[in-house]
Amino acid sequence: MSRRALRTFYNLLALSLSGLATAIGLFFLAAILWTLIKNGIGGMSLRVFTEMTPPPGSAGGLLNAIYGSVVMTLIGILIGGPVGMLAGTYLAEYGRTSRLATVIRFVNDVLLSAPSIIIGLFVYELLVIRMGHFSAIAGAVALAIIAIPVTVRTTEDMLYLVPQGLKDASTAMGAYPWRTITSVIYPAARSGIVTGLLLAIARISGETAPLLFTALNNQFWSSNLGAPMANLPVVIFQFALSPYPNWQQLAWSGALLITLSILVLSVAARVVVSSLAQGGKR
Amino acid sequence: MNSVPAINPAQAAGQRLRERIFRGSTLAAALLVLLLLGGVAVSLAVGSWPAFAHFKFAFLTREIWNPVTDEYGALAPVFGTLVTSFLALLLAIPVSLGIAIFLTELAPAWLKRPVGTAIELLAAVPSIIFGIWGLFVLAPILQRHVQPWLIDVLGPVPFIGKLFQGPPFGIGVLTASFVLAIMVIPFISAVMRDVFETVPDVLKESGYGLGATTWEVIWQVVVPYSRTGMIGGIMLGLGRALGETMAVTFVIGNAHRINSSLLAPGTTISASIANEFTEAVGDMYTSSLIALGALLFLITFTVIAAARLMLMRLDRRALSSV
Numbered sequence: 001m002s003r004r005a006l007r008t009f010y011n012l013l014a015l016s017l018s019g020l021a022t023a024i025g026l027f028f029l030a031a032i033l034w035t036l037i038k039n040g041i042g043g044m045s046l047r048v049f050t051e052m053t054p055p056p057g058s059a060g061g062l063l064n065a066i067y068g069s070v071v072m073t074l075i076g077i078l079i080g081g082p083v084g085m086l087a088g089t090y091l092a093e094y095g096r097t098s099r100l101a102t103v104i105r106f107v108n109d110v111l112l113s114a115p116s117i118i119i120g121l122f123v124y125e126l127l128v129i130r131m132g133h134f135s136a137i138a139g140a141v142a143l144a145i146i147a148i149p150v151t152v153r154t155t156e157d158m159l160y161l162v163p164q165g166l167k168d169a170s171t172a173m174g175a176y177p178w179r180t181i182t183s184v185i186y187p188a189a190r191s192g193i194v195t196g197l198l199l200a201i202a203r204i205s206g207e208t209a210p211l212l213f214t215a216l217n218n219q220f221w222s223s224n225l226g227a228p229m230a231n232l233p234v235v236i237f238q239f240a241l242s243p244y245p246n247w248q249q250l251a252w253s254g255a256l257l258i259t260l261s262i263l264v265l266s267v268a269a270r271v272v273v274s275s276l277a278q279g280g281k282r
Numbered sequence: 283m284n285s286v287p288a289i290n291p292a293q294a295a296g297q298r299l300r301e302r303i304f305r306g307s308t309l310a311a312a313l314l315v316l317l318l319l320g321g322v323a324v325s326l327a328v329g330s331w332p333a334f335a336h337f338k339f340a341f342l343t344r345e346i347w348n349p350v351t352d353e354y355g356a357l358a359p360v361f362g363t364l365v366t367s368f369l370a371l372l373l374a375i376p377v378s379l380g381i382a383i384f385l386t387e388l389a390p391a392w393l394k395r396p397v398g399t400a401i402e403l404l405a406a407v408p409s410i411i412f413g414i415w416g417l418f419v420l421a422p423i424l425q426r427h428v429q430p431w432l433i434d435v436l437g438p439v440p441f442i443g444k445l446f447q448g449p450p451f452g453i454g455v456l457t458a459s460f461v462l463a464i465m466v467i468p469f470i471s472a473v474m475r476d477v478f479e480t481v482p483d484v485l486k487e488s489g490y491g492l493g494a495t496t497w498e499v500i501w502q503v504v505v506p507y508s509r510t511g512m513i514g515g516i517m518l519g520l521g522r523a524l525g526e527t528m529a530v531t532f533v534i535g536n537a538h539r540i541n542s543s544l545l546a547p548g549t550t551i552s553a554s555i556a557n558e559f560t561e562a563v564g565d566m567y568t569s570s571l572i573a574l575g576a577l578l579f580l581i582t583f584t585v586i587a588a589a590r591l592m593l594m595r596l597d598r599r600a601l602s603s604v
Contacts, residue, residue, distance in 0.1 A: 011495035015388060021380020022389075022397060025471070028464050029404045032415050039418075086311035094305060095312065104312050107319050109590045113518060115525020115582055117552045118322060121575045124559075125325040145318060152315060176297050178304035206408025209527040209552070213559050233410050237528065240414045251414065259411050266406040270399060 033259070040256025043249040048257070053219055053235060056244040062254050064221045068229040069258075072136055072215060073205045075225075076143030080204075081197050083144075084151025091152065092159035093181055105156075112149040119145050120210035128214060136222075136229035139215025146207060147200040154196025158189045195272045202265040206258055208233035232258050322579065330573035332565060341573060347538035347554075349562075354570035356577055358538045362455065362548040363578070366530065367523040369459035369544070374467045375516060381467070382474035383500055398475070405468035413532030416461040417453065421533055424460070425452030429545055447543040451535065456544040458534040462526055466519035473515025473593070477508040514592030521586040525578060527552035551578040 047061045054060025087104070095101025123142040128134055162185050170180040186193070216228040217238060232254050239251035334341060337354065344355025385398050429450030436446045481504050489499035505512070535547020536557050549557075551574045562568045 007495055007498070011497040014497040014500070015383075018380035018383040018388060021377040022384040022401075024377055025381050025401050025404065025467055026397065028467075029400055029407075031419070032404075032407060032411065035415050035419050036411065083311045083314060086308045087315050090308035090312035094308060101312075104315055106587075106590060106594070108315050110583065110586050111315065111319055113521045113582075113586045113589075114322075115527065115552060115578060117525065117527040117555055118326070118575055118579050118582075121329070121555070121559075121572060122322045122325050125329050125572075126321070148315065148318070176301040178301045179297070181304070202406060206410065208408070208410045209556060212556055216560065233408065233528075236410055236414070240417070241532070255411055255414055259407060262406055262408060263403055266403060267399070270402075274395075 036252070036256045036259055039252040040254075043253035044256070048250070048253050052221055053230060053239075053250070054246065055219075056242070056247060059246065060250070062232065062235065062250060062257075064218065065230040065232045065235040065254065066257075067221075067223075068136065068215070068218070068231040069205060069233070071223075071225075072140045072143055072211070072229065072231060073201060075137070075140035076147055076204050077197060077201050078144075079141065080144035080147030080200065081151055084148045084196075084200070085155045085193060087148070088152045088155025089159065089181060092156045093177065093185070108149045108152045112153060115209075116146055116207055117209035117212075120213055123210065124213045131226070134214060134216035134228045135226050136215050137225045139211045139229065139231065140225075142210035142214045143204040143207060146210060147204050150200040150203050151196055154199060155189075155193055158192030158196060159185060161192060162188045191272050195269045198265050198269040198272075202262045202269070205265075206233060206262050208237055212237075326572060326576040326579055330569060330576040333569040333573040336566060337570075341570070342577075345538070345540055349564070349567055352564060352566050354566070354573075356551075356570075356574055358540050359549050359551045359554045359574055360577060361540050362534065363524055363550040363552070363581070365544075365548070366455055366459045366462055366534070366550055367520055369456070370462035370466060370523045371516065371520055373460065373463035374470055374519060377463075378467050378470035378474055378515075378519070379512075381471040382478055385471075385475045386478040387496060387500060387504075401468050401471060404464070405472070408528075409465065409526060410528040410532075412461050412465055412529035416457060416529060416533040420461065421452035421457050424457055425450045429456070432545070444542045445544045448541075448545050450545060451547060453533045453535045453547060454545050455534065455541075455548045458530045458548075458550070459544075461529050461533055462523045465526060465529060466522050469522055470515050470519040473518060474508070474512055477511030477515065478504055480511070481507045510592050514589045517585050517589035517592070521582050521589060524585065525552055525582045527556050531556045551575070 047059065048063075049061060049066065050063055051059070051061030052064045053062060087108070091101050091105055091108075095104065119142050123138050123145065127138040127141060131138070166184055166188060167180055170184040171177075175183070211231055211234050215231055215234070217234045218228045218230040220230075222229050236251045236254045236258070239247035239254070242248065242251075333354065337344075341354065341356055342360070343357060344353075345357045346353050346355045347358060348354070381401060385394055385401075389397060429446075429452070432446045433448075433450065437443045485503050485507060486499050489503045494502070530550050531553040534549055534553050536549050536553060537547040538549055538554070539546070541548065555571050555575055555578075559568070559571050562571055
């Protein structure tokens with residue numbers, strides 16, 4: 001084969017392999033979704049949303065687990081969201097390139113990728129041991145700690161997207177930075193910040209590891225934040241590994257439910273971001 | 283007639299006070315981020331102290347894990363963590379590189395967005411979902427079709443054969459690595475794609491101008507230019523793989539043993555903690571598990587910190603997807 005033909009051949013081979021790699025990636029996403037739909041859809045009924053987690057062998061639903069997940073995720077984002085937004089505001093508007101801001105940015109990036117089970121251990125030491133028992137509030141705090149770095153990052157990025165001219169105009173009117181930030185920058189960056197919060201919710205609502213030894217689980221309905229609370233991820237974990245068919249069925253339904261909600265949230269967040277980025281370019 | 287209203291001193295003071303309060307609260311929130319990392323480190327150090335004080339250095343070198351005699355060593359989980367992560371990277375790096383190349387150099391514009399988003403969505407799937415999928419779908423397939431083949435074909439080969447001995451359990455170190463690989467592919471490929479996109483067009487055009495093929499431009503211009511960022515991305519993926527908990531817990535088999543065969547069940551640090559922590563009775567048991575957590579923290583912190591330092595020079599905006 002001539003040298004030229006060989007080069008063309010290598011080119012074709014490499015490019016086909018990269019196409020194949022992409023197909024492999026897409027295949028696994030499709031395979032996982034297909035498995036969830038196939039196994040989960042059969043158990044989807046009104047019951048899932050209206051009844052408590054059952055004992056082995058009898059019918060039931062996931063109401064207490066869904067409720068627990070929603071409550072803990074909401075408390076988590078209510079604590080983590082504002083803290084993350086304020087910290088992101090500090091990085092983007094006050095600290096900027098100062099040494100402190102650089103260090104905080106770096107530490108935040110490390111926290112962003114830190115194993116979530118470590119956060120669970122931390123909250124166990126911090127709250128569970130002191131309170132003497134597992135509790136929903138400990139689970140919510142663990143989720144908040146995971147939500148903070150996500151929100152810091154997105155808030156900072158979104159504040160950078162606000163045109164400098166807008167900030168300058170406000171400053172020229174004699175406004176203090178706090179006024180500029182709260183009355184000009186936040187409204188301008190609002191949908192971006194909301195997107196960040198959505199992504200944070202998507203991230204924490206599927207977390208299992210940090211809830212294992214903070215919120216634990218609860219087979220019954222509980223709205224007491226000081227007591228263990230059922231939640232979807234841990235129920236899926238427990239039910240999927242159980243030998244009981246009705247528990248396994250509920251685990252699949254829960255898995256389908258949680259994955260679909262997270263994917264919808266993620267897609268929605270991306271749509272907002274891309275429309276923002278296009279608006280920024282114009 | 284227009285006149286500039288005089289500045290009201292009281293109002294100006296009020297503004298200054300609010301500025302101080304607002305600035306102070308953003309600073310406090312930012313410092314809380316530092317405090318969190320510090321708090322994690324301190325609480326792990328405190329919690330693991332009894333185990334380290336009791337077992338001393340032997341905690342790191344012993345394989346024993348016996349709640350009955352209250353003797354614990356971290357070797358098996360640490361070994362399992364490193365092996366599964368290493369294998370996962372081995373599988374994930376070529377695929378991630380391929381995806382990044384496809385997305386930056388090959389895909390037509392209309393395909394880039396949907397394919398890129400789909401790969402990113404793979405990263406959004408909760409790890410527990412990978413766990414049940416791995417246990418109920420992947421493990422049986424590997425057990426029936428892949429592992430017997432590995433045992434028959436690679437088993438008799440000298441050296442490499444040691445890695446493929448024993449019955450096909452389905453679950454085990456290899457399966458865990460496989461699931462981990464799927465989980466880190468979106469992270470590594472997202473970073474690689476973002477890094478590739480920072481390569482100046484002029485460089486690539488020079489390559490094409492000299493008559494290089496697309497592949498030659500990628501391999502001899504794009505890849506060398508992005509080397510630091512690529513390694514950063516790989517290490518970020520490694521950080522993920524090292525700390526991944528639920529998916530591994532489902533498929534690794536949870537055996538505190540070091541086995542030369544990749545088909546045998548094993549355990550990782552995070553899987554041990556997830557499995558045993560709530561059932562651990564006795565202070566030494568709990569403390570040993572927290573000591574495992576401290577080791578995991580040290581390992582991942584080093585890896586992630588190195589990755590972030592490598593990625594720091596890149597435009598942060600370009601890397602917003604991770």
